[in-house]
Amino acid sequence: MIEPLIYQLSSPGRIGIEMPALDVEQAKLPESLVREDLPLPELSEIDVVRHFTRLSQLNHGVDTGFYPLGSCTMKYNPKINEEVARLPGFALTHPLQDPALLQGNMALMYAVQQWLMEIGGFRAVSLQPAAGAQGELTGILIIRAYHEDRGDVERNIILVPDSAHGTNPASIAMSGMQVIEVPSDPRGNIDIDALRGFCDDSVAGLMLTNPNTLGLFEEHVLDVIQVVHDCGGLVYGDGANMNAMLGVVRPGDLGFDILHYNLHKTFSTPHGGGGPGSGPVGVAAHLTDFLPSPIVEIVELGDENIPPLYGLVEPAKSIGRVKLFQGHFGVLVRAYAYMRMQGNEGLRDIADHAVLNANYLRVLLKDTYRISYDRICMHEFVAEGHWQDVPEIHALDISKRLMDFGFHPPTNYFPLIVPEALMIEPTETESKQTLDAFVDAMRQIAREARENPEILTTAPHETPFGRMDEVRAAKQLVLCCWPVDETKR
Amino acid sequence: MAFIPHTDEDRRAMLDAIGIERIEDLYQIIPEKVRFPDFDLPGAVTEMEIAAELQSLAEVNLNMRHVACFLGAGAYNHFIPSAVDAILRRNEFYTAYTPYQPEISQGTLQAIFEYQSLMVNLTGMQVSNASHYDGATALAEAVVMALNVHQGKRSKVVLSPAIHPQYRQVVRTYTRGMDLALIGDDDLDHGVEWLRDALDENTALVAVQYPDFFGGIQDWTALGEAAHEVGALFCVVVNPLSLGLLKPPGEFGADIVAGDGQPLGIPLSFGGPTLGIFTTREKYVRKMAGRLVGETVDSRGQRGFVLTLAPREQHIRREKATSNICTNQGLMALAATVYVSLMGKQGLRDVAELCFHKAHAAAKKIDALRGYRLWNSTDFFHEFVIECPQAVKTINERLLEEDIIGGYDLGRDYAELENHMLIAVTETNTEAEIDALVAALKTVNHD
Numbered sequence: 056m057i058e059p060l061i062y063q064l065s066s067p068g069r070i071g072i073e074m075p076a077l078d079v080e081q082a083k084l085p086e087s088l089v090r091e092d093l094p095l096p097e098l099s100e101i102d103v104v105r106h107f108t109r110l111s112q113l114n115h116g117v118d119t120g121f122y123p124l125g126s127c128t129m130k131y132n133p134k135i136n137e138e139v140a141r142l143p144g145f146a147l148t149h150p151l152q153d154p155a156l157l158q159g160n161m162a163l164m165y166a167v168q169q170w171l172m173e174i175g176g177f178r179a180v181s182l183q184p185a186a187g188a189q190g191e192l193t194g195i196l197i198i199r200a201y202h203e204d205r206g207d208v209e210r211n212i213i214l215v216p217d218s219a220h221g222t223n224p225a226s227i228a229m230s231g232m233q234v235i236e237v238p239s240d241p242r243g244n245i246d247i248d249a250l251r252g253f254c255d256d257s258v259a260g261l262m263l264t265n266p267n268t269l270g271l272f273e274e275h276v277l278d279v280i281q282v283v284h285d286c287g288g289l290v291y292g293d294g295a296n297m298n299a300m301l302g303v304v305r306p307g308d309l310g311f312d313i314l315h316y317n318l319h320k321t322f323s324t325p326h327g328g329g330g331p332g333s334g335p336v337g338v339a340a341h342l343t344d345f346l347p348s349p350i351v352e353i354v355e356l357g358d359e360n361i362p363p364l365y366g367l368v369e370p371a372k373s374i375g376r377v378k379l380f381q382g383h384f385g386v387l388v389r390a391y392a393y394m395r396m397q398g399n400e401g402l403r404d405i406a407d408h409a410v411l412n413a414n415y416l417r418v419l420l421k422d423t424y425r426i427s428y429d430r431i432c433m434h435e436f437v438a439e440g441h442w443q444d445v446p447e448i449h450a451l452d453i454s455k456r457l458m459d460f461g462f463h464p465p466t467n468y469f470p471l472i473v474p475e476a477l478m479i480e481p482t483e484t485e486s487k488q489t490l491d492a493f494v495d496a497m498r499q500i501a502r503e504a505r506e507n508p509e510i511l512t513t514a515p516h517e518t519p520f521g522r523m524d525e526v527r528a529a530k531q532l533v534l535c536c537w538p539v540d541e542t543k544r
Numbered sequence: 545m546a547f548i549p550h551t552d553e554d555r556r557a558m559l560d561a562i563g564i565e566r567i568e569d570l571y572q573i574i575p576e577k578v579r580f581p582d583f584d585l586p587g588a589v590t591e592m593e594i595a596a597e598l599q600s601l602a603e604v605n606l607n608m609r610h611v612a613c614f615l616g617a618g619a620y621n622h623f624i625p626s627a628v629d630a631i632l633r634r635n636e637f638y639t640a641y642t643p644y645q646p647e648i649s650q651g652t653l654q655a656i657f658e659y660q661s662l663m664v665n666l667t668g669m670q671v672s673n674a675s676h677y678d679g680a681t682a683l684a685e686a687v688v689m690a691l692n693v694h695q696g697k698r699s700k701v702v703l704s705p706a707i708h709p710q711y712r713q714v715v716r717t718y719t720r721g722m723d724l725a726l727i728g729d730d731d732l733d734h735g736v737e738w739l740r741d742a743l744d745e746n747t748a749l750v751a752v753q754y755p756d757f758f759g760g761i762q763d764w765t766a767l768g769e770a771a772h773e774v775g776a777l778f779c780v781v782v783n784p785l786s787l788g789l790l791k792p793p794g795e796f797g798a799d800i801v802a803g804d805g806q807p808l809g810i811p812l813s814f815g816g817p818t819l820g821i822f823t824t825r826e827k828y829v830r831k832m833a834g835r836l837v838g839e840t841v842d843s844r845g846q847r848g849f850v851l852t853l854a855p856r857e858q859h860i861r862r863e864k865a866t867s868n869i870c871t872n873q874g875l876m877a878l879a880a881t882v883y884v885s886l887m888g889k890q891g892l893r894d895v896a897e898l899c900f901h902k903a904h905a906a907a908k909k910i911d912a913l914r915g916y917r918l919w920n921s922t923d924f925f926h927e928f929v930i931e932c933p934q935a936v937k938t939i940n941e942r943l944l945e946e947d948i949i950g951g952y953d954l955g956r957d958y959a960e961l962e963n964h965m966l967i968a969v970t971e972t973n974t975e976a977e978i979d980a981l982v983a984a985l986k987t988v989n990h991d
Contacts (some may be wrong), residue, residue, distance in 0.1 A: 057846055058650075061658045061885050071886035072625050074894040078975040082904030084897075085923045088761055090791045094665040095889045100627055103885045107631040107655070107878075114651035116639035127641055131547050135591045137633065140813075143609050144602025150619050150815025151952055152606070153940075159604030160814050173585055185677035185817070188868045196720055225868035229688070231721025272573045303571055308578040323547075327875030328652040329642035329674070329835065331817030347717070375717035379618065379680045379710050379804065380815025392598060396546045398588030403580075407567045408548050414570060415558040431570055458648055467644075486549040487558060513843070515647050521843035523646045528840035528852040532829065534671050535661035 058109045060536050065096035071103055094537070113519055114328070115463050121489050123416075125435045125466035125478025126220070126268060128298050128320035133396070136324065136389035145388050150380035154366055160384065161365030164351045167335075167387050170394050174402065175294070175314055176307025177337030179370075181346040183382040187295055190315025190334030191226035191262070194291045196374045197313060197338065197345045198260045199230060201289065204345075204372060210259035210287070216245045218268045218470045220293060232259060239472055243271045243428035245279055254286035264293040265306070268470040268478070269428050270413060270435035272299075280310035289313065289342075297321045298482070299410050299433035302403030312339045322390040333386040344372040349381065408483035409434040412490060416481055419494045423501045427473050435480035437473045438465075448504045448511055450475040455522060456503070456514035460496040546588070608812070610947065612977035614906075616927050616968020617757070617952035618679070618708050619815055620807045622785070622895070623972055628809045628882045638875055642835070646850045647842070652874065653849035656837040659881040666787050666884070667801040668794025669823035673834035674872040676820030679804025680711040683751060683781055684718035685822060685833050685867060686800045690749035690777040691722065693831050698748035698776075702739055705729040706756035707781055709957040732958055736762070740770045747771075749800075751779040754793060755786050758954075758966060759903070759927030760920055768797030784808055784821055784880075786925045788887075788896030800824045809883025810876055819873035819880060829853070833867030895971050899926035902978065903969035909982045910967070916985060919964060927968040929954065929961070932988075936965045939988050946984040948977075 098106075115122070122129035140146065148157055168180040184190040195213065202210045213227045216237050224234045235253055240246040245263070261283045266272045273279060280290050292306045292314035298321045300306065306314045318324045318333040326332070338346060348369035357363035367381070397405065410433055417436045421429060424438040440450025454464030454477070466478035481490060503510050515521065550558075555567070564570065571579060589597065613621045632638065636651060643649030643656075656674045663672040676682040687701055701719075703712055703726060712729050719726065728734050728742055728750075739750055750771050755761045764780060771778040779800040780793035785807035793801045806818035824832055830853060838852035887895060903926040911918040915933030932939055936953035943950040951968065954961035969978065 058654065060654070060661075061881075062661065065888075069888070070890050071627075071888050072891045074623075074891065074898060074971060077898060077901055079902050079905035079978065080908075082901050082908075084789070084900070085761060087763060088791050088923070089789060090787070090795075093788060093889050093893055095662065095887075095892060096885055097888045097890065098885060100625075100886060103882060104627050104630065106885075107882055108634065110651040110654055111631070111634035111636040112651065113649075113654070114636040114640045115645075115648035116636045118635035118639045122639075122641075124641060124644075129639075129641060132635075132639055133547060133591075135595060137638075139595065139598040139602075141629070141811075142599060142602040143607050144599075144605045145607075146811040146813050147607040147609055147621075148605050148814045149608070149613065149615050149621065149812050149949065151615055151617050152949060156606040156944075157604075157814070159601040162604070163598075163601055170585055173583060176581070185681070186871050188871070189677065189681075192718075192868055196717065199721060222868045229718070229721070229868050231723075274573055277575055302583065303580065304574050304578050305581050308581060309575070325638040325875070326641040327638050327873075328640045328649075328655075328878065329874035330871035331677075331819075331873050331876055332871050374720065376680075376710060376713040377717050378714060378816070379678045379818070383816040384814035385811075385817055388598070392594050395586065395589050395594050395597065396591065399583045399585045401546060401588050402583070402585070404548055407570075408550055410570050411550075411555065411558055411562075411567055414562045418562050431573065454645070455647065458645070463648065464645055484547050484549070487554040518647045520647045520650055520846060520848050523842050523848050523850045524840045525850050525852070528838040528850045529854075532852070533839035534829070534836060534852075535657070535664045537661070537665070 058106065061096050061106060062536050064098055064102050064106060067097055069097040069099050071098055071100050120461045120463065121485060121493055122463040123465050123479045123481050124463060125480040126295055128480060128482055130323055130482040131484035132323055132325040133393060136392050139392050140385045140388040158365060161351050163391050164387060165365050167391050168351060171316055171335055171337055174301065175337045176305030178340040179343040179346055180335050180337045181350050182335045182387060183347045183377055184315065184334040184336055185378050185383055186330060186332035187315055187317045187334040188222040188226060189377055190336050191222055191293065192229055193336045193347055193377050194313040194315060195226055195230040195232065197342055198289045198291060199232065200345045200372065200374050201342055202259055210257055212258045214253055214258060214261040216263065216267065217472055219262060219264060220268060220295060223262045223293060242274065243269045244274050247275050247278055250279060250282055254282055256287060258286055258288040260289040260291055262291045262293060264296060266296045266299050266433035269437050270432040271428060272433055276309055295320060296434060299406050301406040303406045307339060312342060318386055318390040323393045324386045324389040331383050331386055333383040344370050345374055346370045347375060347377045348373040405483050412481040412483060412485055416479060416490055416494065420497055423498055435478060437470065438477045438479060439473060439475050440477040441475040442504060445504045445508055448508055450477050452511040452514060453477065453500055456500050456511045457496060458515040459517040462493055462496060611949050612947065612973060612980060613949045614951050614967050614969065614981060615949045617966055618804065619812055620968060620970055621812060621972055622807055622970050624809050624811065625886050627886055628879055631882045632875060632879055637878060642871060643851060646848060650848060653837050655878050655881055657839065657849050659877045660837060662881060662884045663821055663823050666784055667782065667823045668792030669801055670826040671829045672823040673832055673836050675877045676822055676834055676869065677873060678818050678820045679781065679802060680714035682802035682820030682822045683711045684715045686751065686779045686802050687715055687719060687749055688867060689831050689833065693777060693828065694748045698746050699723060700725045700727065700747045702727055702742045702747055702750040703729040704739060704752040705732050705734050706758055707751060707753045708757045711781065732960055736767055740767055743770055743774045743776055745774055747774060747776040749777045749779055751781060753781040755783055755925040755927065758920060758929045759924035760922045761790060761925055762922050764796040772797065786896060788892035789900060805876065805880045808880035810879050817873060817876055819876035834869050835872045898971035899969065902973055903928060906967065906969045906978045906981065910985060913986055926970060927966060930965050930967055932963045932965050934988055935963060942988050943984050946980060948981055948984060
């Protein structure tokens with residue numbers, strides 16, 4: 056099953072793409088700056104196409120099978136999204152063209168901003184952040200800028216629940232602020248008494264994922280936000296789990312000051328094997344001036360006959376630019392198509408069925424797998440992948456065995472507060488039949504754990520590759536391949 | 545209900561299994577006063593309708609199919625072979641996520657490994673990560689890495705003013721919370737001597753661009769040596785396509801190469817998504833942020849690939865992590881990998897040479913026009929600056945009448961470069977387009 060490396064397929068003199076002949080006068084090359092050797096492979100087009108097609112066949116994607124990877128919202132990616140993002144009118148526009156000549160792009164971005172504001176309950180949205188983690192950094196920089204602008208410069212603590220996504224503390228560290236971790240209570244909520252103990256005038260804000268990474272809605276969310284606001288802090292919402300909230304509750308209405316959305320989770324844009332994502336940030340009225348630039352605004356009102364003129368605007372006290380140009384526009388086109396196909400009612404249907412699917416799985420699995428915080432969940436839940444009577448079996452073994460049934464495993468070992476965590480997020484696009492088949496597989500695995508544990512500890516068996524030696528990869532670092540004739544390098 | 549497969553019967557059976565009456569019962573925990581808000585969104589449309597709606601919206605834009613494009617400034621209109629998109633449309637690639645489970649993700653993992661290999665060889669460095677968001681954030685991550693290499697003991701970063709203005713803005717945003725002196729880019733006259741003199745024992749990093757924002761190319765070896773003398777890191781921001789022709793920064797002693805991968809088979813798409821290239825020396829591999837794929841073997845003795853050196857990442861070290869980057873630009877890295885593989889040793893050189901020669905032909909013709917002057921003092925790659933007889937905006941309006949998108953107005957970023965236009969020429973610009981540009985420029989009133 057091993058597919059050779061691209062360099063191993065290379066044959067000297069082979070050409071993939073021929074370029075047209077030069078049609079202008081040849082200039083003098085800058086001799087001292089011309090490279091002597093260009094160590095790239097040499098292949099024909101069919102070599103390249105076959106190679107990458109074969110590689111693709113070694114992947115499991117949403118289109119291949121169920122992908123209940125918790126916290127990642129691996130829902131179906133509508134094919135129309137791929138078509139529209141490639142329309143020449145969008146794909147062949149230059150980021151520095153005069154916006155007056157790109158009013159289609161501008162109208163699209165303006166609409167996405169408006170809809171995200173409406174869905175999240177915020178006053179303004181910037182589409183610039185490239186991914187959720189960049190949205191987090193943006194949010195924390197906004198919190199910092201807000202306090203600085205008020206002359207409140209001593210606040211340097213951001214509180215983070217112990218169930219938070221790993222990127223939360225890392226984003227805070229990048230912003231130069233300090234992290235204090237707040238414990239969870241026995242029902243999986245943030246421990247509000249502990250929170251009260253931390254809240255004073257050194258606190259710049261709280262980062263809160265709601266529903267949290269256990270898939271649970273914070274039972275005291277209004278109080279939690281109030282406590283932080285009372286001490287002068289702001290509340291940042293990690294919108295990774297927004298899928299469960301669509302049409303159900305708006306974070307802005309709950310009192311969140313800032314939230315990032317993950318268009319690649321909630322709004323069905325593909326995950327691309329790990330990006331590109333898109334992490335727009337929404338803010339309440341008191342923070343609109345701090346958003347990263349640019350944002351799209353109407354610069355000249357239209358009327359019945361003439362559409363408004365949209366322009367790119369820099370907010371008055373903007374934290375600056377967080378990436379090149381206008382954000383991941385190609386991702387925005389896909390999200391626009393998806394949102395338009397849902398409309399008011401459709402958004403609520405997404406949440407309803409995401410939550411229904413998760414609870415259905417939770418109820419069917421809870422007799423076989425312990426659920427540490429067993430109450431009605433939102434879009435996902437966390438099961439424990441271990442049993443006292445077969446201590447040699449770990450969540451990892453269950454995950455690997457699931458692959459033999461054609462399923463992608465759940466998220467493993469996260470959140471950290473659940474032992475041997477299996478974080479399961481089915482999403483709304485999966486049918487009852489698929490969920491039932493998954494439950495059957497999970498139950499069979501639990502039986503196998505007792506009857507034939509080795510089949511788990513040596514899994515997977517049906518996949519093109521077996522378990523990888525990750526220790527060796529980290530110890531004997533091989534991070535790239537050289538051209539065949541350069542192996543002596 | 546778009547994309548939701550449940551029948552009424554399914555819903556009933558599922559609610560019964562859960563032991564509730566209605567779906568609404570799942571939301572009891574949500575504060576009632578804010579539960580089920582009224583929305584003001586447009587009504588739902590079907591796939592047929594959205595296709596038509598977006599087609600009309602796209603047609604409002606002026607796209608490159610209908611004009612000759614001489615606008616670059618960090619995003620370039622290159623030819624993209626059809627095979628690139630054919631591969632990107634493989635749903636096994638685009639509907640997968642980060643390859644956490646290597647047994648069923650070898651396609652993504654091997655493609656990233658090959659991406660790392662191609663970027664290492666193209667830039668003349670030793671290791672590459674799996675990509676950053678774009679060239680600007682790659683430079684920002686270079687700054688952060690340099691600070692970490694010096695364990696926070698150095699607080700000065702020297703930036704050339706000829707680095708893309710937006711890259712420098714992103715660096716400033718990323719480092720807002722760090723007590724850092726970012727110097728050098730406030731005066732266009734700060735060339736290599738100034739940058740060298742600015743280096744001292746407190747300098748963590750000096751960064752230049754090659755080809756620079758104005759298209760200029762020069763040998764940076766002396767600056768690299770000067771940086772190393774004071775223990776600073778040396779970062780070169782590149783256009784990867786130019787490296788099909790030009791000496792790679794590895795030969796100048798670069799410690800980090802950053803750049804935007806858009807020229808490598810990625811559509812303009814109004815500026816995103818693209819990808820951020822980041823390569824460095826082997827000794828910094830554990831300091832480098834971002835995902836990394838390494839080779840190993842599986843339980844059956846087969847060669848395979850995994851994400852490696854994960855302890856550098858935030859999900860283990862959390863607040864001790866040096867970067868918060870989680871995803872890479874997976875699909876865009878795949879595009880660059882397929883593009884570079886297809887072009888190969890000969891094709892990439894050919895494209896780079898076409899760009900070089902066509903740009904020089906255009907520059908020569910424009911420089912010969914009355915009222916126009918080539919501004920660059922060094923040689924250039926495929927982009928150059930023209931001092932114009934009138935405001936760039938006025939000239940571009942005139943060019944548009946001839947279906948030409950003119951160059952970038954440098955006065956937007958550099959006060960001293962009012963009436964200076966940055967013109968990019970790629971392999972897609974034919975001689976006829978270049979001549980049309982020259983003819984149109986000639987008609988602009990000089991008075």
